[in-house]
Amino acid sequence: xxxxxxxxxxxxxxxxxxxxxxxxxxxxxxxxxxxxxxxxxxxxxxxxxxxxxxxxxxxxxxxxxxxxxxxxxxxxxxxxxxxxxxxxxxxxxxxxxxxxxxxxxxxxxxxxxxxxxxxxxxxxxxxxxxxxxxxxxxxxxxxxxxxxxxxxxxxxxxxxxxxxxxxxxxxxxxxxxxxxxxxxxx
Ligand code: GTP
Ligand code: MG
Numbered sequence: 001x002x003x004x005x006x007x008x009x010x011x012x013x014x015x016x017x018x019x020x021x022x023x024x025x026x027x028x029x030x031x032x033x034x035x036x037x038x039x040x041x042x043x044x045x046x047x048x049x050x051x052x053x054x055x056x057x058x059x060x061x062x063x064x065x066x067x068x069x070x071x072x073x074x075x076x077x078x079x080x081x082x083x084x085x086x087x088x089x090x091x092x093x094x095x096x097x098x099x100x101x102x103x104x105x106x107x108x109x110x111x112x113x114x115x116x117x118x119x120x121x122x123x124x125x126x127x128x129x130x131x132x133x134x135x136x137x138x139x140x141x142x143x144x145x146x147x148x149x150x151x152x153x154x155x156x157x158x159x160x161x162x163x164x165x166x167x168x169x170x171x172x173x174x175x176x177x178x179x180x181x182x183x184x185x186x
Pocket of ligand 2: 053
């Protein structure tokens, strides 16, 4: 299962109740636990029955970083057939974490932890073993993703990176009606 941030640092003028909005995709094969991972994080709930998602799941959660409201839009998404396809999702302005769910089922493990570690090293992504069922590392994984995005935003804003600023005319993230953000304070 891979968590990807599709876009980041966007401000939508229609909703003033946040400083930044991050879009997060949860990608992985059917039954790996994408919905469960999302629901554990967003609602602190877990259902043992397997009801395969028709379409996509979607949740919104607002968190805070240094007095900034960050709205997370979290989607669960398409199947992932081969590990190499993870690269398909790692476009330039997305941050990716590799997540191995169901770590509570140690005896029935299909992917050795070494293999997970090796794959994440190969791909250059951080790797988390989690359990949506037992609520292990779920919040930590999302928090880490948010931190990585914030770090990347700060670096990119410092460098006036077009991947963040959106165009050459000025940083999108500083387009605030009442105040301006020259730096990400995340
Ligand atoms: P699709 O919607 O078909 O893509 O599947 P999914 O990836 O959303 O999987 P889902 O969250 O529906 O979970 C599949 C099954 O695994 C369900 O029966 C869950 O209860 C179970 N499951 C999910 N996470 C865990 C976990 O951490 N531990 C254990 N033991 N079971 C889990
Ligand atoms: Mg699902």
